[in-house]
Amino acid sequence: MRVAVAGYRGKVGSVLAAAFQNEPDVDYVGGVSRGDDLASFLHEKRPQALVDFTRPTEALHNALVAVAGGAAPVIGTTGLLSAEVDKIETACKAKHVGGIVAPNFAIGAVLMMHLAEIVAPHFDAVEVIELHHAGKVDAPSGTALSTARRLAARRKDKPFAHRKAEKETLAGTRGGEEGGVAIHSVRLPGFVADQEVIFGLPGQTLTIAHRTTSREAYVPGVLLAIRRVTSEPRFYRGLDELLGLSSG
Numbered sequence: 001m002r003v004a005v006a007g008y009r010g011k012v013g014s015v016l017a018a019a020f021q022n023e024p025d026v027d028y029v030g031g032v033s034r035g036d037d038l039a040s041f042l043h044e045k046r047p048q049a050l051v052d053f054t055r056p057t058e059a060l061h062n063a064l065v066a067v068a069g070g071a072a073p074v075i076g077t078t079g080l081l082s083a084e085v086d087k088i089e090t091a092c093k094a095k096h097v098g099g100i101v102a103p104n105f106a107i108g109a110v111l112m113m114h115l116a117e118i119v120a121p122h123f124d125a126v127e128v129i130e131l132h133h134a135g136k137v138d139a140p141s142g143t144a145l146s147t148a149r150r151l152a153a154r155r156k157d158k159p160f161a162h163r164k165a166e167k168e169t170l171a172g173t174r175g176g177e178e179g180g181v182a183i184h185s186v187r188l189p190g191f192v193a194d195q196e197v198i199f200g201l202p203g204q205t206l207t208i209a210h211r212t213t214s215r216e217a218y219v220p221g222v223l224l225a226i227r228r229v230t231s232e233p234r235f236y237r238g239l240d241e242l243l244g245l246s247s248g
Contacts, residue, residue, distance in 0.1 A: 001025060001026050001027065001048050001049065001226060001227065001230050002027045002029050002045070002046060002047045002048045002049075003020055003026050003027065003028055003029065003047055003048065003049050003050075003051060003226060004028075004029050004030055004031060004032065004041070004042070004045055004047040004049070004050050004051070004071070005017050005020075005028075005030075005031040005032075005050075005051045005052075005053070006031065006032050006033075006038070006050055006051065006052040006053070006054050006058070006059075006062045007031070007033070007052060007053045007054035007058075007077075008030075008031025008032070008033065009031070009033055010053055010054070011133075011135075011215060012053040012076065012215050012218055013031065013051075013053045013054075015214075015215045015216055015218070015219065016051060016053070016218065016219060016222060017031055019216070019219045019223075023223065025227075026223070026226070029045040029046075029047050030045060034054070034058060038061075038062060038065045038066075039065055039068075039069065042065065042066065042069035042070075042071055043069065046070075047071050048071060048072060048230045049071055049072045049073075049074050049226045049229060049230050050062065050063075050066035050071045050072070050073055050074065051074045051076070051222060051226070052066075052073060052074065052075045052076065052077055053076045053077055054077050055077065055079075055137060056077060056078070056079035056080055056137075056138065058077075059075055059077035059080055060080060060084045060087065060088065063075055063088045063091070063099070063101075064087070064088065064091055067088070067091040067092055067095050067097055067099065068091075068095070070095065070097060071097070072092070072097050072098040072099050072100075072226075072229040072230055073088060073092070073099045073100070073101075074099070074100055074222060074225050074226055074229060075088070075099075075100065075101040075102070076102060076104075076105050076218065076222065078103055078104075078138055078141060078142030078143070079137070079138040079142060080101060080142075085101045085237065088101060088235075089101075089235045089237075092233070092235045093233075093235065096233045097229075097233055098228065098229030098230060098231075098232055098233050098234050098235065098236075099229055099235045099236070100225045100228075100229055100235065100236040100237075100238075100239075100242075101236075101237055101238075102221070102225065102236070102237070102238045102239050103141075103142035103143045103145070103146040103238065104142070104143040104146075104193075104221075104238075104239075105218040105221035105222050105225065105239065106193070106210070106212060106217040106218055106221060107217075107220055107221050107224075107239065107243065108210045108212075108217070109143055109193075109195065109210045109212075110221070110238065110239045110240060110243060110245070111210075111243075111245075112147075112195065112197065112208055112209070112210040113143070113146065113147050113150060113240075114240065114245045115208050116147060116150075116151060116197040116199075116208050117150055117151065117154050119197075119199055119206060119208070120151045120154035120155060120199075121154055121155065122199075123199035123200060123201050123206065124160065124161050124200070124201060125160055125161045125162070125163070125199070125200045125201075126151060126160055126181055126197060126198065126199045126200070127175070127181065127182040127183075127184065127197075127198050127200075128140075128144050128147055128148055128181060128182070128183045128184070128195065128196070128197050128198075129183075129184045129186065129195070129196045129198070130143065130144040130183065130184070130185055130186070130193075130194070130195045130196075131186040131188070131191045131193075131194040131195070132185070132186070132187055132191055132192070132193050132194075133187070133188075133189065133190075133191050133192060133193075134187050134188055134189050136187060139185040139187065140176060140183045140185045141185070141193070141195070143193075143195060144183050144185070144195060145178060145183070146238070147181075147195070147197060148178035148179060148181035148183055149178060149179060151179070151181055151197075152178065152179025152180060152181055153179075155179075155180070159179065159180040160179070160180035160181055161180065162177055162180045162181070162182055192212040192213065192214060192215060192217075193212040193217075194209070194210065194211050194212060195209070195210050196208070196209040197209075221239055224239070224242055224243075225239065225242060228242055
């Protein structure tokens with residue numbers, strides 16, 4: 001598989017670029033950065049997949065240029081709007097190429113969200129705490145926002161109870177809210193990408209947590225995605241289907 005990386009000098013992109021060179025079935029053809037002529041690069045290198053870990057302001061453009069050039073977009077950049085993901089999916093279907101936009105390529109994080117969905121109908125309240133490195137540009141993380149939306153959807157006609165403070169002496173202390181799910185974002189040096197989902201009922205709590213110790217955590221999921229989208233013209237929103245996960 002011929003693979004290129006957009007954002008190959010970044011924190012995640014550089015790890016992926018190095019990992020691809022050690023995979024026997026991957027031919028890493030190089031990377032592009034902001035300001036490079038992506039269309040010319042794709043025309044010259046002819047990758048089958050373009051992996052994108054850049055910024056939300058760049059990822060949509062990169063994905064559409066990749067599809068136009070016949071390369072399957074593998075987008076790990078978070079912060080894309082739903083309408084932007086729709087555009088990428090439409091472009092992939094029109095060109096009959098595969099593609100994926102995933103809020104998280106760490107397999108453990110995907111399983112965390114899956115397990116949280118199983119728990120959701122049985123607890124009346126839940127809060128999400130996501131902890132990332134200080135340089136992350138979006139808050140909350142795409143994973144946290146996706147988690148909240150999926151949990152809310154599982155409750156159907158019985159939304160989660162979100163207890164607001166009667167007196168909030170510091171604005172935003174109770175976090176943001178999505179579908180009755182509070183989300184708290186931490187940005188500190190030392191973190192890579194962690195998340196906790198804390199469920200509560202009278203007399204008990206249940207915490208599902210995922211810890212990332214290095215950005216190598218994204219490599220297995222990205223490789224799984226590349227192999228799938230280059231072998232079939234199908235578009236995926238997340239790793240769930242690739243892992244055979246279903247909330248039932």
